[in-house]
Amino acid sequence: MADPAPEALGATPEALLERLDQPLCITLAGADPRRTRVLVTLLHGNEPSGFIALHRWLREGKRPATHVVCLIASVAAAQLAPRFSHRTVPGARDLNRCFRPPFDIDPPGHLARRLLEVIGSVAPEAVVDVHNTSGAGPSFAVSISADERHRTLASLFTRRLVHTDLRLGALMEISEHLVPTVTIECGGRLDDAAHTVAWAGIDHFFTRDELWADIPDPGAIEVMHNPVRLELTEACTLAYDRAPRTDVPLTLRADIEHLNFGITPAGTHLGWVRGAGLRDLFVARNTAHTCVLEDLLCLVGGELRTRRPLKLFMITTHPGIARSDCLFYAVQDDGRELVPRRTEPEDAV
Template structure:
């Protein structure tokens, strides 16, 4: 029997062991029925333990929602209790559904999981953290789509055996970062193994399937924290540099620069994701302002750009062989979030 309750803070809705009747026939129908950020509890065979999974923290990243809806419709009984957190319901519901990362003029929810918990997004983040603290899960996943096309990977602030085992449920690529941005992934600092899963592009069917298959593994196994039982050997990329575009800078995606933008990338720049780019391969073009429109962030501080990029005859080249990822052709995300992350070709930190 479905149990639906509204939290005393009036910020969250709750579903307990939802039936197919509650869920609707499709994920979009379910999303249409959701009124608020929602917490879903599913009872497991072992009632003494709980695992948690967040998804839809960004309203335009559907793979986790699609996987969860499919899994709930199939009425699986998980090995342990499951806690599911659907955070970005409000932006996801803006027509057309699943097209808005965050509310217009709102904050990025996945940058609000730390003090001072600003605005409505901060209040939602704090409420979701309170649910985690109340339930005390043995581990936590945060399922996303990448901002561009490209292979799946995981991100964590710790790369020990437990985190690698969790990542391996979905992918063999794990990015370990010291950057702190206020993401839910930083819940790992509470000594709860926490991993972000980037399933691939939001429009890619293989990303949706990967999210579902990983969810099945996560919920059906008695042990998901032992590296001996990991799905794949994990390749760890350590402490990438985050390259950001200045707020006032302009960017275009064209085969050749028009002279109207500060930065121009080719339309197929996403093919560079997780590939090695040598120092003689151009990445794009800069205008008169050169590389001054870019900032490199490492270990939460600004770093010199000289070891990352160089300019020759208006074209941008890697200063050394690099492996880049999270490259996007969405200019909004390129400006509001970041252009890309990069490590050395070996996977080691640039600095």
Template sequence: MSIDFNEINYLQDPDQNHLKADYDQFLMSISGPTVIDISGKDQSRTRVITTLIHGNESSGLIAIHRWLTAIDSTSRPVTNLRFIFCSPEAASKSPRLSHRILPGGMDLNRCFGKDIDYGYFKRAQIIEQAVLDVSPEVVVDLHNTSGFSPAFSVSTAKNEMALSLTSLFCQSLVLSDIRLGALMEQDFGCEAITIECGSSEDAQSHEVAFMGIDKLASYDDISCCHHKLNVDIYLKPLRLRLKPDVELSYSCIDEGRDGLTLCNNIEQHNFGVIRANQMLGWVDDHGLNNLQVIDTSGVDVINTYFALRDNQLVSKVDLDIFMATKNQDIAKSDCLLYLVPQKFKL
């Protein structure tokens, strides 16, 4: 598929003809990054919602389309809303909503904040500019988790707005100092937050996205919404990653495979506690050398958090984990899971 990385399309208060009968038809009607602007009651303020940075994360698309087709002249949002659909090419490639990125492409959410003026980096710059152009009040980036998981948010800073935005969608906030080139990490002059709505295969995830959008559109002052809901905070997440060229498999028993074999039920532990000495899987003769946990100073701290019991991979300390996945492509190219020591949960 040929991509025009300089393309971006704008729609102002689109009618049903533009929105089509359902989200699938709408997706197929847009050819590149698409901005939809909705006029609010207070047109001096704008809130931005982005989605489809990854083409297989459908909850944002489904929820935004549902919300757009439900509003009328009597139910305008309290402020202007700008919706940005970032990678419709990946989302529309057959089978639709199954490709995180196009074959041979790059992860767009690793391309933001880079001074590179071509390809996916150029697209990231265009999307950044589309956000900056409206001097947003807040930015919410909608995603799905790579495995089955409760919804949670990710922010780079602990403040009232991060807590409030989280509470519109869910009740768990991860405060991350990891820098990967994500949209959420950019300075838009306001709070920018990622909402991981849960698995794209779970209808509840679409509902999480829709209800959050509806609240974001309805509340005039969102700065203290968290007082209505207790928000759990997880500090300083780290990523458990495979080293290059290490094999990965999943099983309920040790089958003596090369590399790492994770337990089949690993996704069930998302936002649960892995206790000290609890087994996560099995490794071959290379042991912990198959794995790495790089901290913010660039040091591999795998031995701080994991150990071997014979060839079993076990946790050394109590850990909260999230984003554990059985999607091999994502697990190998990105990470196996994120971890937060229990002492860093507030």
């Protein structure tokens, strides 16, 4: 779809979504056709802020500073009832884990390869991939680089950047080979403020004449380095509640997502554990593939607590996402990578 007229897009984002029968590529002619920028959204069907913001921007009839390619990916998942509630089509792989070979094993792999082909064919000066967080929390960016260009892209949307060496097959990993790329986590998917973050950032990304003319000062962007990813073991089942449950080994605080990005002191209560040890429930490895679980958490009388001051983010209260993806990410309270240190034996449950 090239330069769609505002009225052709439908009055609402939902109206546009219902018109689609496959992933959509929208191209916009800009003031400088020699340069191209790429926006990707709806890689996850339950993360609508980028799609909602793009629809709003297009309906306003603005003209971008450069040629722009907009890729709307997981249309089928987003269309499942109720709209914007399914991360993927049931049983399908997470699309944002498919941007590395092999591509020919399933439909998400085929779509990931096609998206990469489109991006490669236009040789963009930057790519922004807009997401929502799994739980409530403030906005942040994620990138495999924290250099000036990646910090600049992040600053169009937020003042926080997570720099990670993890390689999971995410779209942002094309920064290694092709073009500066950041993932933007706008905040909770049902939060109007997240839609506003997405719209304001997209407007900056589309209309700024020179992306790299205004490099933010190093102190203007809070950078968190190489977070530990806390995953659940295959055997772990969990629930979220205000008191310990007897039907699962792990009960997490119902309000745990409120710990997103604040300083979480040592000894902070996260939940309750019943009849299990830490390693029965969790896996936590740093980028050197060293287990740092006992540096991160401890058990005190059946309560799950933080062992040291931390900064936690991407905390989810969705059991399905906690099991299929991860529970949260963590760095030291000053943003540095969590490194192993000598720990005391695990407390009795």
